[in-house]
Amino acid sequence: MASDSQRPKTPSTPRAAQPTAAAATPRKQLMENEVLEHATRLFAERGFSGTSLQDIATSMGLKRPALYYYFKSKDELLDRLIVEGVNGPAHELAAIAKRSDLGPAERLHAITRQNVKWVLTHTDLFLLLVKSESELSPASAKKFNAGRRDAADMVAAVIEEGVAAGELRPVNTRVAALSVFGISNWTAWWFQPGGDSIDSVADQVADMALASLQQSDLAERQAMSPRRAIAALRQDLDRLEQTLGQDRSS
Amino acid sequence: MASDSQRPKTPSTPRAAQPTAAAATPRKQLMENEVLEHATRLFAERGFSGTSLQDIATSMGLKRPALYYYFKSKDELLDRLIVEGVNGPAHELAAIAKRSDLGPAERLHAITRQNVKWVLTHTDLFLLLVKSESELSPASAKKFNAGRRDAADMVAAVIEEGVAAGELRPVNTRVAALSVFGISNWTAWWFQPGGDSIDSVADQVADMALASLQQSDLAERQAMSPRRAIAALRQDLDRLEQTLGQDRSS
């Protein structure tokens, strides 16, 4: 076997610092990730069809055929990215939806917040997904659509629960859920790294999403039991007392 | 001058049924629009780079070079569509923003409603704009960005006014305005012609957009004058009376 001067020799004892099988081919894995990152950025900017493998190779200082050492085809490259984009946010959102320590309104807020944060920390991948949806392989398109549907169903279920609990307004849950995704996802098009932080934007957008569906005090009072109406009156009196307390002459 | 057998002769009296100069070349104009429509649909589906002139020609039953009888280049075709997409909704939105018969909250609702209706009646053109932004000529990109900025500024100004009037919550007006566009624009990705009507969806989304920024009764009461606090108390009493009236035994 000819020695490869480019590749540093690994220690002769195979068990040294290799906890997983994935670490067996570190060099190739590293380059693979490098290709994926460059491809994500370029596909997001110019679209899948608008980006040639030549573009990707040039951006990495490689010749185009070198990419075939890591990927079978341009389509496989895209499919790899799609899987990443579909599976990435799903688990975190599902985990929030299941939390029993939060009411439905609180979960809706947390989900929106998390969704915005994911979009803004994976903007290239997100824009790539949205722009290249029509160019996916049939298998990837199926996964992509299933992931989108599951996410919408999950949010719709939380909203449904919130409506039943009287925390949210009675609405078309499908329209409401998709609108929550709309307000979240659109951040990808306008967020500027120089201005508000990702956390700040996520908070503001989550506040708006929750407020857009929250039961107003007025509507709540209109459907109120006598006992709760009296409690509300007491609150109003407290508030009035406070207001007058600030200006005793009135 | 050689006569053109393809073009039907116009009546010798030039004032007959020709109100505008645009009607002078009806045949070519008609075909031009036909090309634009097919191009819009295909560009929206597969993107600008993902659609060849061959695709467009085939979809119209023409050979590819025939398209050059109507357009100088593929880029000119795109630019023509961009202008349509940028100028289309701008006037209507600006008109609503200026209406003095409506309060700022009402104007925000009307603007959102109109925006959703435009997106859902021009979905192909809208998706084309969003997907092909990076492939625009420098001149078109400039117009496109200016149009987007103007629209956001206009909505931000209405929101600012609503905050000053106490109708809307104090928020970052830029984030709020862009979020209103987010909830509106995203309808392009999920609206299904079979379900709720465009008007119904536009109403629901506008309700959510307004609610997302509307001053809650609670916050309003907290900043209330004694006179208004007493009025609110009276309303609460009315409501309590009504509730008890439905069940005199309690």
Place this chain on the structure above:
DNA sequence: CCTACCGATCGGTAGG
């Protein structure tokens, strides 16, 4: 609005 043609570039492969 067509046929015939152009150079450039595309994704992908052979062979090392």
Place this chain on the structure above:
DNA sequence: CCTACCGATCGGTAGG
């Protein structure tokens, strides 16, 4: 990971 090459397709033009 490179050089050299493949057929296919791209946008655009000549000439009618």
